[in-house]
Amino acid sequence: MRLSKASIAIAAAGVIAGAAWAETARADYDSYTVPNLVYRTGAYAPNGIPLANGFIDYFNMLNERDGGVEGIKVDVVECETGYNTKVSVECYENLKNEGQSGALVFNPHSTGVTYALIPKASEDKIPILSMGYGRTSAADGTVFPYIFNFPATYWSQASAFVKYVGEKEGGMENLKGKKIALVFHNSAYGKEPIKTLETLGAKYGFELMLLPVDHPGQEQKATWLQVRRGKPDWIFMWGWGVMNQVAIKEAAAIRFPMDKFIGVWWSGSENDVAPAGPAANGYLAGTMHAPGSNFKALEEIKTHVYAKGNGAGEEARVGEVLYNRGMLEAIFTAEAMRNAIKIHGTKDIRGEHVRDGFEAIDLKEADFDRLGLKNFMKPIKITCENHEGDGPIAIQQWDAAAGKWNIVSEWIEPMHDVVRALVKEDAAAYAKENNITPRSCS
Amino acid sequence: MLYRETGQFKRNYAADQQLFPIFQDKILLAAILVVALAIIPFVINDYWSKAILLPFMVYALVALGLNILVGYCGQISLGTGGFMAVGAYSSYKLCTAFPELNLIFVILFSGGCTAAVGVLFGLPSLRIKGFYLAVATLAAQFFLIWMFNKVPWFYNYEMSQITAPPREVFGFLVSGPQAEPAAQYLFVLGFIIVFTWIALNLVRGRVGRSWMSIRDMDIAAELLGIRPLQTKLLAFAVSSFYIGMGGAIIFHIWLGTVEATEAFDILQSFFVLFAIIIGGLGSVLGSFLGAAFMALMPVGLKVVLVDWIGMVPVTAKHIEFMLVGSLIIFFLIKEPHGLARMWQIAKEKLRLWPFPY
Known part of the structure; x- marks a missing residue:
């Protein structure tokens, strides 16, 4: 036992030294790390490929058009999981400290993997965006502060x-x-x-x-x-x-x-x-969200990414339902990063800051116009308690x-x-089983 | 030269019968233990723990269990995934029903539950042999996974994905998200050391010899007075005990949450079977080498191809599929008796080195 105590002490010393080093090193980021757990192989690849393409293409478009998010390039790091939980855990551990910012958000793209990552990511203070999938009761932000499953469960x-x-x-x-x-x-x-x-x-x-x-x-x-x-x-x-x-x-x-x-x-x-x-x-x-490729954001992806030969997939498939959905994940992530920069007044954001950014998501019709997505979806507002939104x-x-x-x-x-009562009940059971004190949102 | 036992005299029975009679083996083992116990705990981090060491150790334990059944007793089993699931779900039931129970006992008891289930599914082995037995154990695989997904009692009437509650052992958290990687690693390592030692002793003693005689020729063994019923069922019990503990450790320590249909599917059974075939059937060392090959090779390839060479992850994945497949074929052609046999040959060579004849 003395061994592990000493090891914890050494690990702690290492963490402090590492933090001190990181403090000096990240005066200004060169890039943000946004990992993406994808599956372009296996039985789920037909759905996984367009989803992953939409995500990476949107960030590549931002990098080309605006030089990234608020002028800092976004490095989308893909990890191939094959929809497998064990591989996804390896990917998560591999990528969570990647780059200067560390992983800013994880998109598990599998309900099973989301379940597996929820406890660990909450501990590591990295938000999980399980957009329209994952654990339903994670909609209760008081028990699951780092998990988001908007626009609806x-x-x-x-x-x-x-x-x-x-x-x-x-x-x-x-x-x-x-x-x-x-x-x-x-x-x-x-x-x-x-x-x-x-x-x-x-x-x-x-x-x-x-x-x-x-x-x-x-x-x-x-x-x-x-x-x-x-x-x-x-x-x-x-x-x-x-x-x-x-x-x-x-x-x-x-x-x-x-x-x-x-x-x-x-x-x-x-x-x-x-x-x-x-x-x-x-x-x-x-x-x-609306189907089809008749949106300005998709046009911009075509001009800035596909026209330059950097597209992740075939140009003809831009605008497919799952492509648009992957892009939507990227849009929410980018918006959360922007919010985080605004709230915390620094560009040196980490996962916990992006969490605050997600909780500040409040996209109205005008915001969707600005994003080039007129009539793409309904306005959405996320709060500290409600991580699901009102999701029509x-x-x-x-x-x-x-x-x-x-x-x-x-x-x-x-x-x-009906649904919110079930969510409250399930979240309370999870909190009790895992000794979590729900945080106060007021 | 390097590996010569000349001059190492045994002066009593105890010395002659020790587990590692050769001095060089002792040094090697001591070196491994020093690294495992005194160095790794200080340098381990989440990645090394969750992505490399825990998978390796868990699969080594499971492979050891399967090797007892397949390698030593000659009974082919494809039910490994199902038995791992029994371990995982019984440990979940135990630790939610008795929250005070120490996790060590939870894991041992779930090994016990799995042993009981293993004996049940081992009963047909008395009548059917070889490939037919493989099919019977395949039924165990499908039945058990179906049952854990179907019957809500096993997952306490909640989500079918079970989640391990946080538990402390000797004041250190070993399961749950806050657990330190070093604590988790040492906890599992403890099981590995104790149960490897037990396995080594089992397979060289009376029990192991009776297993091997059943494997080599069951009729002759029966004529020698070895009772096939007890011997085969004992092999099923011990094997399932190890596999069940492995399943419980996967659930509590490594993944923290499992779903029977995904974590313990038929591919797990093949995975462990391949591990022992590549590592070496009927060899304790082979279980470790095979587990290392199967669990670490994909991770290693990924690190090399993606992180070092900078390949696109999906291309790397396809190359990994091809490479792992061809490496399995390569090793099986080059050395059908597995990596353990290769190590044995290497030792023979080292004995003569640098003057081979």
Whole structure:
């Protein structure tokens, strides 16, 4: 035991010496480090690639156009995880002290990995941006000060889907006696909405049918046989990677009406519907932002990055749903960095400062205009307690003939009354289990 | 010359029967222990702990367990991932049901639970052999993972992803995010040292010899009076005990959170099986060498290709897949008995060096 005490002392001495050195060395940064955990290999690569491309292209555009964020270049360091938790932990440890700024934010791009990194990142004071995925109860900023999952959580999204279905059925009271099937990736990710849907099922009287699909989801014959037998009125899907394509093809094969099949926003990209061809026409999916390439920010990426031959992917795929989403992650990150610089009055920011920057995110219509994203998404405001935002969610529909997604619904407000209570309850349980005292936000 | 035991006389039975009878081996072992116990704890950081040393040590422990079953007793098993999951989930249940229980006992008891499950799934080994047994244990893999994902009792009716609560051992935090890397490392190292010592003694004693006789020819062994039921089930029990402890350590110390379908899937079973085949079947040293090869080679390649050469990470990943694959083929062609055999040959050479004949 003496050994480890001495080792802690030495480690502490090292940290102090290191900090003193860092203090003198980081008088002015040459670059900011923004790591990105990506998967361009494996069963989830079809979705992982556009997501990663959008992220890195946006920062490259900022570097070209503005010389980075507030004049300091942003170094996006990718680490290939293959959607694997163990590799992601290695990536995290490898990159957290990278560069002069250290990692300013982590994007795990997997709910499982987010779960694994939450305790450690909170300890290392590095914010995690799990944009629209990850642990739902992390929306409670008092218990999870370093974790952000705006613009909406899975629970909010599930409640918005139920609202949409209610509207289509001609009123929430008509949900009584209806049957909704949930086809989900059999993992922490896919199981996220179950609790909410069960609560809502009890409230509105619809029956919930659970259909798990095991990783990686290439084999779903049995699942869709159950759909045929169970005859649900609506299907929700929480899928990712190859699973999405297979599910949509299977649904088409049993002639399930596509306009009653709603995917989570991770099951609604071009890659997911393309393999089913014309049969996928009418398939619905949630979304947090508008599809398409008709935005000034994307034009700028094309002029500053692709025209110079520095694009991460093919130019034709700029503007795909997941590309736009990767870009949105980068935009929020860059905005948080700008906020952090403003709040703390220094360009020498670290992860904990960017955390404050995320909590100061307050993007209005005018801000989206400034970012070149007019009508891209709804205004968003993050606070110390609320790391989820108020996240209105839209439903988009696939037009197979035109080969594009169109938003077909109003922006639906999630049922905050139901969801927030569940979030509070779950966050409190986490705090108790891990001896966390929730911080005060007032 | 360097490795010559000439002149090292044994004057009593105790000296003759010691674990490391050769003086040079003792020096080497002492050097390794000094580095592991007296140097690494002072220089270790999060990266070395979480990305290199913990994976290596955990997989060494698991590979040692599987080697007892496959290498020493000759019973092929593809259920390793499932048994690791049993260790992880039983340790989760134990430490949430009895928060006061010391983590050392939690890990030992979860090894015990896994041993019981291992015996259960080892029962078919009496009737079926070889590849057929591999298929039976494969069923264990799929059944166990399915069960841990399906039955909410195992994850306390919360998220199916279980999270390790912080725990102290002798006043030092060893699990949870605040744990010092040195404390975690020494905690796991303690298990490695004790259980390697136990394994070394097991495999050279009566029990190990009966395992090996079953492996080499079970009918002959039976005629010699070795009871196949007890022997095979004991091998399953001991093997699963090690594997279960490994699973518990992965959960508590290394990752801190696991999900059965992801952390302990079928690929883990293959991973550990490859480790012992490359390291050397029927060799304790081979388990360590194989674990080092399988766990550290990808990290090492990544460091070289991405951090030093500056390759794009995804290209590096593809090259890593190809390189690791071809290295496995290379080693298996070059030395089918594994890295442990290579080390043995190297020792033979060192014995004659610099005057080979």
